Amino acid sequence: MRFTISQEVMSGIVSRAQSVIERKSTRPILENILLSCKNGKLTLSATDLRISMIQSVDCAVDEEGAVSITGKKIHEIVKEMEPGEIIIENRENEWVTITGGKSTFHLPGVSEEEFPTIPEAPETFLEISSDVFGQMVSRTLFAASNDETRIYLCGVFLKEWTDDKGDAFLKMVATDGHRLSLVDRALEKPLNLFTEGIIIPKKGVSELKYIISQGGENFEIAFSDGRLFARIDGVMLGITLIDASFPNYNQVVPDFTGQGIMVPCNSIRDALRRVSILSDQETRSVVMEVTGSEMVLSSDNPTFGDAKETLDVDYNGPHIKAAFNANYVMEIIKVMEDDAMRIEIKDSLSPALFVGCDKDSEFMSVVMPMRID
Amino acid sequence: MRFTISQEVMSGIVSRAQSVIERKSTRPILENILLSCKNGKLTLSATDLRISMIQSVDCAVDEEGAVSITGKKIHEIVKEMEPGEIIIENRENEWVTITGGKSTFHLPGVSEEEFPTIPEAPETFLEISSDVFGQMVSRTLFAASNDETRIYLCGVFLKEWTDDKGDAFLKMVATDGHRLSLVDRALEKPLNLFTEGIIIPKKGVSELKYIISQGGENFEIAFSDGRLFARIDGVMLGITLIDASFPNYNQVVPDFTGQGIMVPCNSIRDALRRVSILSDQETRSVVMEVTGSEMVLSSDNPTFGDAKETLDVDYNGPHIKAAFNANYVMEIIKVMEDDAMRIEIKDSLSPALFVGCDKDSEFMSVVMPMRID
Numbered sequence: 001m002r003f004t005i006s007q008e009v010m011s012g013i014v015s016r017a018q019s020v021i022e023r024k025s026t027r028p029i030l031e032n033i034l035l036s037c038k039n040g041k042l043t044l045s046a047t048d049l050r051i052s053m054i055q056s057v058d059c060a061v062d063e064e065g066a067v068s069i070t071g072k073k074i075h076e077i078v079k080e081m082e083p084g085e086i087i088i089e090n091r092e093n094e095w096v097t098i099t100g101g102k103s104t105f106h107l108p109g110v111s112e113e114e115f116p117t118i119p120e121a122p123e124t125f126l127e128i129s130s131d132v133f134g135q136m137v138s139r140t141l142f143a144a145s146n147d148e149t150r151i152y153l154c155g156v157f158l159k160e161w162t163d164d165k166g167d168a169f170l171k172m173v174a175t176d177g178h179r180l181s182l183v184d185r186a187l188e189k190p191l192n193l194f195t196e197g198i199i200i201p202k203k204g205v206s207e208l209k210y211i212i213s214q215g216g217e218n219f220e221i222a223f224s225d226g227r228l229f230a231r232i233d234g235v236m237l238g239i240t241l242i243d244a245s246f247p248n249y250n251q252v253v254p255d256f257t258g259q260g261i262m263v264p265c266n267s268i269r270d271a272l273r274r275v276s277i278l279s280d281q282e283t284r285s286v287v288m289e290v291t292g293s294e295m296v297l298s299s300d301n302p303t304f305g306d307a308k309e310t311l312d313v314d315y316n317g318p319h320i321k322a323a324f325n326a327n328y329v330m331e332i333i334k335v336m337e338d339d340a341m342r343i344e345i346k347d348s349l350s351p352a353l354f355v356g357c358d359k360d361s362e363f364m365s366v367v368m369p370m371r372i373d
Numbered sequence: 374m375r376f377t378i379s380q381e382v383m384s385g386i387v388s389r390a391q392s393v394i395e396r397k398s399t400r401p402i403l404e405n406i407l408l409s410c411k412n413g414k415l416t417l418s419a420t421d422l423r424i425s426m427i428q429s430v431d432c433a434v435d436e437e438g439a440v441s442i443t444g445k446k447i448h449e450i451v452k453e454m455e456p457g458e459i460i461i462e463n464r465e466n467e468w469v470t471i472t473g474g475k476s477t478f479h480l481p482g483v484s485e486e487e488f489p490t491i492p493e494a495p496e497t498f499l500e501i502s503s504d505v506f507g508q509m510v511s512r513t514l515f516a517a518s519n520d521e522t523r524i525y526l527c528g529v530f531l532k533e534w535t536d537d538k539g540d541a542f543l544k545m546v547a548t549d550g551h552r553l554s555l556v557d558r559a560l561e562k563p564l565n566l567f568t569e570g571i572i573i574p575k576k577g578v579s580e581l582k583y584i585i586s587q588g589g590e591n592f593e594i595a596f597s598d599g600r601l602f603a604r605i606d607g608v609m610l611g612i613t614l615i616d617a618s619f620p621n622y623n624q625v626v627p628d629f630t631g632q633g634i635m636v637p638c639n640s641i642r643d644a645l646r647r648v649s650i651l652s653d654q655e656t657r658s659v660v661m662e663v664t665g666s667e668m669v670l671s672s673d674n675p676t677f678g679d680a681k682e683t684l685d686v687d688y689n690g691p692h693i694k695a696a697f698n699a700n701y702v703m704e705i706i707k708v709m710e711d712d713a714m715r716i717e718i719k720d721s722l723s724p725a726l727f728v729g730c731d732k733d734s735e736f737m738s739v740v741m742p743m744r745i746d
Contacts, residue, residue, distance in 0.1 A: 070677065073650065073651070073677050073678070076650045077647065077650050077651075077680075080643075080646050080647045080650065081647065082643070095678075101682075102644075102682050102683045102684065103644070103647050103648070103680065103681070103682040104680065104681045104682070105647075105650075105651060105678065105679070105680045105681075106678045106679050106680070107651075107677065107678035108677075108678055270453075270455070271475075271476070273453050274450065274453045274454065274476050274478075275476070277446065277449045277450055277453065277478075278446070278450075278478060278480075304443065304446050304480065304481075305446070305468075305478065305479045305480035305481055306478070306479050307450075307476065307477065307478045307479070308476070308477045308478075309474075309475050309476040309477070310475045311475070
C-alpha cells in the first residue's frame with residue numbers, strides 16, 4: 001500500500017475516526033484504524049464493535065492495499081505534521097511509514113485480516129434534515145441516563161408517528177428516571193422507518209450529532225437488522241441500537257393543569273444559578289414558591305448558609321410550593337430557544353412540566369420534585 | 374459591619390483573594406477571607422499562613438466592623454450577582470447578609486479574633502519594574518521542582534549582584550536537578566535588598582507574577598524577617614521565603630565550548646513536537662545528532678514505533694550526539710523571545726547549554742542529557 005494525500009485532509013478524517021475508537025480497550029485491535037487504498041480512494045474504518053465509521057476520500061494511490069495502525073498515534077502525528085503532501089506506505093512486516101516535510105515516522109501495523117468486520121449498510125437510504133435532527137438531539141440527549149444497569153435509559157428513543165390529519169412527525173424522548181425530555185418535529189414526508197421506535201445509545205447519538213453538524217443541510221438515514229446507518233459527505237456511521245423496550249413515557253408526562261406559570265428563561269436561569277450556590281451540594285435542591293405574580297426561589301445549606309431571590313412571573317393560579325434539582329431546570333433552559341417558558345406544577349409531590357412558549361412549544365421536559373424539609 | 378460596594382469591584386478583589394487561600398485546609402479558618410471595614414475602606418485579607426494578601430478599596434461604610442467568611446462561597450456568589458450595588462452586612466451570631474438586585478444570601482461568618490494574624494510589612498519599599506520581574510519569572514519558574522523532600526529546589530532563587538563597573542543586576546535561577554534556568558537583568562539602580570540571595574516558593578512567585586501582570590509599570594518590594602512583601606495598586610502580598618541554601622548553580626553551568634549550534638527556535642520546537650510523539654512516554658527522550666549543518670532528531674518507542682526529522686542548522690564543530698527530554702527543550706523555547714537559540718553540547722554525558730541569541734542572551738538553560746540506548 002502506498003498513497004499520497006494532503007495533510008489537512010488526512011488530519012480531518014483521522015480526527016473524526018479517532019472519536020469512534022476505544023481509548024483503552026481489552027482488545028488492542030479496537031484502538032486501531034484501518035487504512036485501505038483502492039481505485040484512487042482511501043477508506044478509513046474505525047469501530048468499537050457497537051459504533052463503526054467508514055470514511056472515503058480521493059487520493060493518489062500508487063499501490064493498493066490495506067493495514068491498520070493505532071488511531072491515537074496516527075492522529076497525533078498527522079495533526080502535527082507540516083501542511084502539504086504526506087506519503088503513507090506499508091512496508092514489510094506490516095510496518096507503516098509516514099513521510100512529509102522533513103519528517104519520517106515508522107509505526108507497527110496490523111494486517112487487515114485481524115480488523116473486525118464492519119456491518120454492511122442496506123441499499124436504501126432516506127433523507128432527513130440535519131438541522132431538525134440536531135435540534136431534537138440537543139433537546140433530549142442531556143436527560144438520558146448513564147446508569148448501565150438500566151441500559152434502556154442510556155440513549156434516546158426515536159419514533160415516527162402520524163397525526164389524525166395524516167401528517168408525519170418524529171418524536172425523540174430521553175429520561176434518566178428523575179427527569180424526562182420530549183420533543184416532536186414535523187417531517188416533510190413520512191419515512192416509515194421508525195414507526196416501532198428505536199433506542200439509539202448516547203455515544204452513537206453524540207457521534208451522529210457531530211458528523212451532521214459538519215455536513216450539509218440533509219443527511220441520509222437507514223435502519224436494518226438492529227442497526228442505524230447515517231451517511232453524509234463520504235462518511236458512513238453505523239450504530240448498534242439498544243435492544244430493549246423504552247418505558248411508557250406517556251404515563252410520566254402529567255396532564256396540563258392549564259394554570260401555567262409564564263417565566264422569562266434568562267431571569268429564572270440567572271436566579272437559579274445564584275440561589276443554587278447555597279443549595280445542598282448533592283441534591284442541588286432549590287425551592288420554588290409562587291404566590292400571585294411573585295416567584296421566590298430559595299435554598300438552604302446546613303454548612304454554607306441560605307439564599308433567596310424573587311422573580312416577576314405571569315400566573316393566576318393558587319399558591320404553589322415545590323422543590324427541584326436546580327441543575328435539571330438550568331439544563332432545560334440551556335437548550336430552549338424561546339425567551340419564555342411555561343411551568344406547570346400541580347403540587348409538591350407531582351412531576352412538574354416545563355414547556356417552550358413559542359418556537360419550542362413542541363419541546364417539553366418533566367422533572368420529578370424533591371422532598372421539601 | 375455594613376457597607377455598600379459595586380459588584381464589579383467586589384468580584385475582582387474576592388477573586389484575587391481566593392487564589393491565596395487554601396482549597397481544603399485542615400484548619401477551616403484558612404478557607405476564609407476576612408472582610409474589615411474602617412474609615413471608608415474595605416480591607417480584604419486572605420492567608421494560607423505562608424502567603425498572605427491584603428487588599429484595600431474605597432467603599433460606602435455604614436457601620437465599621439469585621440468578620441470572616443468562606444472564600445469559595447463568597448467568590449461564587451459575588452461573581453454571579455447582577456451588576457450594580459451590593460450591600461454586605463454582619464448580623465447577630467456573626468451571620469453575614471449579602472443583598473443585591475432581588476437576591477439575598479446569608480452565610481455563617483467567623484469572628485475577626487479567630488482569623489490568623491497577618492505579618493506586618495516593613496516601612497520602606499523599593500520600586501522595581503514589573504515587566505523585568507515578570508520576564509525573569511517566566512524564564513525560570515518552569516524549571517523549579519515540585520519535590521517537597523528537596524524544598525530548597527521548590528522555588529526561584531533571586532539575588533542581586535554588581536559587575537566590575539559597579540552596574541547592578543538581578544539574577545533569577547530555578548532548577549529541579551534535571552535542568553536549570555538562569556536569567557540576568559540589569560537594574561536601573563541597586564536595590565541592596567537581595568545581595569545574599571533569597572528563595573521565593575513557587576506559589577508565591579505565581580501569585581506575585583499574577584498581581585504585577587494586572588498592575589502598572591512598576592511595583593514596590595520589601596524584604597524583612599524571612600518574608601518578601603510586594604505592593605501594587607492597593608494589594609499587599611506577603612510571602613514567607615524558603616529558609617534553606619540554594620545549591621551552587623555555578624558548578625552546574627558548563628563552560629562555553631564556543632562551538633555553538635545555531636538553530637531557529639520555531640523549527641526545532643515543531644520538529645521536537647513531532648518526533649517526541651514516538652518517544653518513550655515517561656522519559657520523553659529524543660536523540661539530537663549533528664553532522665555539519667544537519668541536525669537529526671529521532672525517537673524510538675518499543676511499542677509505538679520510531680520517528681526522525683532533519684533540520685538545517687548553523688554549526689562548524691565535530692559530530693555530536695546526545696539525548697534530551699523533549700519537553701524540557703520545548704519549555705525553554707516556549708519562554709524564549711528570540712527567533713534563534715544557540716545550543717552547546719560537549720558530549721553525550723555532559724550537561725548541554727541552551728542560550729538566547731539576541732534579546733534573550735542573558736537567559737540560559739542547562740539540561741542534563743539522557744542515556745542513549
